[in-house]
Amino acid sequence: MAILVDHNTRVICQGMTGWAGTHYSAAMMEYGTNVVGGVRLGKGGSHHLNLPVFDTVAEAITVTGANASMIFVPPPTAADAMIEAIEAEMPLVVALTERVPVQDMLRVRDCLKGSRTVLVGPNSQGILAPGLCKIGVMATGSERKGEIGVISRSASLTSEVTAQLSRAGLGQSTTVGIGGDAIHGLSMRDCFELFLRDPDTGGVVVIGEIGGAEEQELAEFVAETRPDIPVVALVVGRHAPAERRMGHAGAFQKGVGDAxxxxxxxxxxxxxxxxxxxxxxxxxxxxxxxxxx
Structure with a gap:
């Protein structure tokens, strides 16, 4: 069993007709993900990758029965794309775009309140349930189906850890890139709770890094619940200079943000x-x- 996605997941891509949307939608389809259409305002009624393109998310849901959206929209308009999907009551939205302006993400966060949408990202590498569904840009080939859940803020380390787990004979239930930007949707704690409710997840790997306090918030939850499955954590950035942004917007340590x-x-x-x-x-x-x- 997996969290967030399964073989019934029907995905649309907002921004499908751009280079990134085209490339990764095709890769997802090759993996076996059920991609059912795309959204690009002004191109409704056309086809791309032999799939229908719609002007709006709401129309795409009505016609295709989509229950997940992947967003490949440039940073200046990515928040509007997320809000459109939230207002259309899309159950799952995975935003791959990075460096979305913080002020824009405040609007998205307000829109999420009381909604039925789970937002993963932005600046997420995606979600991968081996053999079931891939949404995003995660490398495939080394993943194996199994019982280990992976929660990560780092795309490159996700690929490394997945390969290590497989070499150790440990498959993965689901790997979730929660997003590396300062403000994003699903948190480490939220994701961990989903894994705890999954009877087929027997252990969780947490990949953290400098910036923010999500790892501390997760630690508080783990201390409170004392789960009976092992939790292995890797936090990188111990030698990062203080008060300097390292890479993306979330990797900035000040106070509790150090490794x-x-x-x-x-x-x-x-x-x-x-x-x-x-x-x-x-x-x-x-x-x-x-x-x-």
């Missing part, structure tokens, strides 16, 4: 800390062995 405070909080909550990026898979394998003993 060591996140590591300390997760360790105190009972998570098992992987001491190096190349040890995550082996750390989870040993944790599962210890639990089974």
């Amino acid at each position: 060591q405070s996140k590591i300390d909080a997760l360790a105190a909550a009972g998570a098992i800390i992987a001491s190096s990026p190349h040890l995550v898979g082996e750390t989870m394998r040993k944790a599962l062995q210890l639990k089974a003993a």
